[in-house]
Structures are given as structure tokens and as C-alpha cells.
Amino acid sequence: MKRWILIAPVLVCLCLAGCFERIVAPKDVFGSIKQGETYSPASNMIDNWYAVEAIDARTFAINEPKSSQYNTSYLIAGDERAIMFDAGSGERPAGSQSMREVAERYTDKPITLILSHFHYDHIYDAAKFDGVTLIDRPEIRANIRGDAYTISALESVDKEMPPLKVAGLIADGDVIELGGRKLDVLNLPGHTTESVVLIDRLGNQVFTGDFVYQHLGGIIAFAPASNLTAYKANSARLLRLTNAETQFFGAHGVPHFGRDWLTLLDRELGKIVTGEANYRYVAHYLAPGIPWRVQQNGDMYIYTTPLVDPPLFWSKWMLLVLAGVSTLSLYLFYRVVRLPFIPPGSKHDVTHPGREPYGP
Ligand SMILES: [Zn+2]
Known part of the structure; x- marks a missing residue:
């Protein structure tokens, strides 16, 4: 059970990362x-x-x-x-x-x-x-x-x-x-x-x-x-x-x-x-992978940085936050990979203590 509590959010994040809209094809000029x-x-x-x-x-x-x-x-x-x-x-x-x-x-x-x-x-x-x-x-x-x-x-x-x-x-x-x-x-x-x-x-x-x-x-x-x-x-x-x-x-x-x-x-x-x-979050050909915020009205698209405005996004504080989040993600991933698989009802399954077999 524990394993899926950790894996599910990671899968959700990965899916979201691949699903940002691409609203303009690069070859479309006007x-x-x-x-x-x-x-x-x-x-x-x-x-x-x-x-x-x-x-x-x-x-x-x-x-x-x-x-x-x-x-x-x-x-x-x-x-x-x-x-x-x-x-x-x-x-x-x-x-x-x-x-x-x-x-x-x-x-x-x-x-x-x-x-x-x-x-x-x-x-x-x-x-x-x-x-x-x-x-x-x-x-x-x-x-x-x-x-x-x-x-x-x-x-x-x-x-x-x-x-x-x-x-x-x-x-x-x-x-x-x-x-x-x-x-x-x-x-x-x-x-x-x-x-x-x-x-x-x-x-x-x-x-x-x-x-x-x-x-x-x-x-x-x-x-x-x-x-x-x-x-x-x-x-x-x-x-x-x-x-x-x-x-x-x-x-x-x-x-x-x-x-x-x-x-x-x-x-x-x-x-x-x-x-x-x-705002919507979209993928853009100038920087694939970064989910820019876009404000759109008809053919007018204005792209800006995700979550916070450009001066803060490009500051050393954001670099620190990114480094922190990356380290935490790597640590969680490491913990998930190392989790032992515990069959329900086994001797070590603390979620079902009632099934603890009695000793002789
Ligand atoms: Zn230019």
C-alpha cells in the first residue's frame, strides 16, 4: 500500500509534464x-x-x-x-x-x-x-x-x-x-x-x-x-x-x-x-519542457514564466528552490525503489495486525 501512495503522485506529475498544450505550430507565421x-x-x-x-x-x-x-x-x-x-x-x-x-x-x-x-x-x-x-x-x-x-x-x-x-x-x-x-x-x-x-x-x-x-x-x-x-x-x-x-x-x-x-x-x-x-500552461517551441504561462486573446499570445514573474523566476532563489525540489524528488524516488514488497497479512504487515499468527 505504502509503495503506491508514493508512486501515484510521481506518475501524475510525469503525465502532467507530457500533457501541456502546444497551441502554436512553429511553422505557422500568421x-x-x-x-x-x-x-x-x-x-x-x-x-x-x-x-x-x-x-x-x-x-x-x-x-x-x-x-x-x-x-x-x-x-x-x-x-x-x-x-x-x-x-x-x-x-x-x-x-x-x-x-x-x-x-x-x-x-x-x-x-x-x-x-x-x-x-x-x-x-x-x-x-x-x-x-x-x-x-x-x-x-x-x-x-x-x-x-x-x-x-x-x-x-x-x-x-x-x-x-x-x-x-x-x-x-x-x-x-x-x-x-x-x-x-x-x-x-x-x-x-x-x-x-x-x-x-x-x-x-x-x-x-x-x-x-x-x-x-x-x-x-x-x-x-x-x-x-x-x-x-x-x-x-x-x-x-x-x-x-x-x-x-x-x-x-x-x-x-x-x-x-x-x-x-x-x-x-x-x-x-x-x-x-x-x-493563464494556461503550455509547451512552446522556444523552450520545450518548460510549462510557460500564456495569456491569450484571439491571435495574441503573451508567454511568461511559470508560477512567478520573470525577475523572481530567473533569480538565484528560484535556483535554490529547484535544487531543493530536485534533491527531495531524488530522495523520494530512492526510497520508493528501495521499499520491500510486503504481502498483505504477512508477519510484517502492520496494516493487518489482527492477522498476526499466534505462536504455538
Ligand atoms: Zn526575437
Whole structure:
């Protein structure tokens, strides 16, 4: 009897671990668009990896339709210089063009690289550019050595990157002059602390990186530097800075989307921070095995960490708790395996003392 009291909960846990929903297939980009296909007839394959759409004469969406997360980087040019916003997913085949080589096909102006954030799927070709312009935050400034910045394994959620030459710093509220075109710089923590969003006010275009995008993979708010409270505050800030006609361009999925999508994100983040979220636990292709919490409304999925919010989930306290639970589980498993099988009614069966045989 004792043996099953211990084994049953273990079996229940194992069953639950295998039963978390997978609500989105990785190849589903959005609507009828699948990974590997271009998102629009206006987006043309320029080789067997990149597809490019000229949003207008000075703005280009450089898409990687075959990448696992359907990435897009942006070339935003003015009369005197251009910004490259992100540097590729890192999944391009060996020997293919770098993001810089692609960008130089569409502008003859000097290119400044700005990263929307430091995750591995946005930074691959960063070292191919002459330097990188970083968002001015205390922790970034503190880690610049000479004129180099090294994106750590924790920041990239992958491996440590080779050092990047720092070409300059830009701060929240700065305006980048490109010649006949200006970009406002916003630092909007939420997805990550260093998340950058660029606004072309005259053209009414916003380049959002991973802060918001339209991809069935969902919005990621479970990274080590994710912060749900900041996310909500900054989605409200971005709403105030845009209007119904603003064109939004994200880094994953179908690049173009409207402000209604940001409104929906803001509303769902509002439910999360006020405790009104209706979470489900799901498996997700970005981290199989971890049961993320997801808040869903229609096609909007916001993924965050299980049980507790990201800062606590990724803290050393959670590591300690996990280590404790693992040790306890191993100990229980060891005890179960070592339990002797006791037939009911036997001499040692204390659950049926009445059957104790009398002695001669
Ligand atoms: Zn990303």
C-alpha cells in the first residue's frame, strides 16, 4: 500500500509534464502564411535566403522567410546616412550574404547598426558592421571595455558573442538625424531591458523589434530580462506616441501591423499586471519542457514564466528552490525503489495486525 501512495503522485506529475498544450505550430507565421513563404507578393526573394520589400524608397524590410522565427531586419535610410536595425537571425546558410552585404545593395550611405535588443536571433552579423551604436543604460555603459562591448550568454540567451566595437551611445529621447529624415529613440524595457524602438514621426512609422510583433509564435515575456510591469507601462507609452494611422514594423512574423495590435497587447498586459489574467500552461517551441504561462486573446499570445514573474523566476532563489525540489524528488524516488514488497497479512504487515499468527 505504502509503495503506491508514493508512486501515484510521481506518475501524475510525469503525465502532467507530457500533457501541456502546444497551441502554436512553429511553422505557422500568421494567417495562411507559413515558414519558408514570403509574407507578401511585394517581398521578393533576392537569393535563396533573404526576401526584401521596399516599404518606400528609403525603407527596406529584409526578411528571412526560412528562419525558424521568421525574422525581419530593417534598413532605414536618409539623405546622408542609414540605420540598420538588427543584424540577422543567425540561421543563414554558410557562405550566404551577410546582413551588411544585403543592406549595401539598397543604400550607398554610411550605415549605422542599432540592435533592437541583444537576443541571439537579432545580432548574428553585428560584427560585420563597422561598429554598433548601443542604448545608453548604466549597466551597458559599465560593461564597455575600451571601445568594445561583449554581449554575454545571459543577454543573448545563447552563447557569449565576440566583442563588438562600440561606435556610439544613444539615449531614450534622442533624435537621430539621417538627412531629411529623423528617428526618435525609445528605450522600452519589457521584452528585455535594453529594448529599442525607433519612431519616424514624419513618416509615421515605428520599428518595434521584439517589443511587439505580429507572429503566432507569440509575444515573449519570459526572458531573463523580461519585466511585466515595465512592459505594460511602456506599451501604454508607445500608444500615447502613435496614432491610428501609424504603421508598425516588427522583427518577427508578418512585418506590417496596425496600432490595434499594440492596443490589444497593452490590454492583455494590463490584465497580467492587475492579476486578472486567465493563464494556461503550455509547451512552446522556444523552450520545450518548460510549462510557460500564456495569456491569450484571439491571435495574441503573451508567454511568461511559470508560477512567478520573470525577475523572481530567473533569480538565484528560484535556483535554490529547484535544487531543493530536485534533491527531495531524488530522495523520494530512492526510497520508493528501495521499499520491500510486503504481502498483505504477512508477519510484517502492520496494516493487518489482527492477522498476526499466534505462536504455538
Ligand atoms: Zn526575437
